[in-house]
Amino acid sequence: MPTWTLHTEFKFDAAHFIDGYDGKCGRMHGHTYKVHISAKSHELNPSKYLKSADMVCDFKELKWAASDSKKGGFDHSVLNEEIPVATTAERIAEYIHKETVKRIPGNIELKVTVWETDTSWVEYTDQDV
Numbered sequence: 167m168p169t170w171t172l173h174t175e176f177k178f179d180a181a182h183f184i185d186g187y188d189g190k191c192g193r194m195h196g197h198t199y200k201v202h203i204s205a206k207s208h209e210l211n212p213s214k215y216l217k218s219a220d221m222v223c224d225f226k227e228l229k230w231a232a233s234d235s236k237k238g239g240f241d242h243s244v245l246n247e248e249i250p251v252a253t254t255a256e257r258i259a260e261y262i263h264k265e266t267v268k269r270i271p272g273n274i275e276l277k278v279t280v281w282e283t284d285t286s287w288v289e290y291t292d293q294d295v
């Protein structure tokens with residue numbers, strides 16, 4: 167079966183604290199988060215910017231979280247004010263996945279990886295792995 171997989175990476179700077187955490191992560195601090203999104207599809211789609219069915223989806227639809235928090239992204243935000251769930255890397259990845267799905271065609275499998283530091287990251291997908 168023909169299969170295309172888009173990959174994109176971006177970073178954003180944000181502050182957060184983990185509510186209820188008994189330790190230093192419970193205090194406000196910041197990270198440069200890195201995010202990798204892969205988008206896999208067996209067919210190509212049109213997009214808001216291209217009428218013909220020649221792309222999995224627009225890269226820019228995958229990168230919304232990289233934009234300024236005043237423009238709907240997470241850059242230079244306090245994550246606790248932006249997302250309605252705990253700000254663990256696990257929940258951030260799940261939230262980015264959920265919000266990205268709303269922006270792209272329904273035939274795409276997404277995987278979201280969030281690095282909180284260079285050496286600590288989490289992958290999230292809603293597929294069985």
Ligand SMILES: [Zn+2]
Nearest residue numbers: 182191195197
């Ligand atoms: Zn942290």
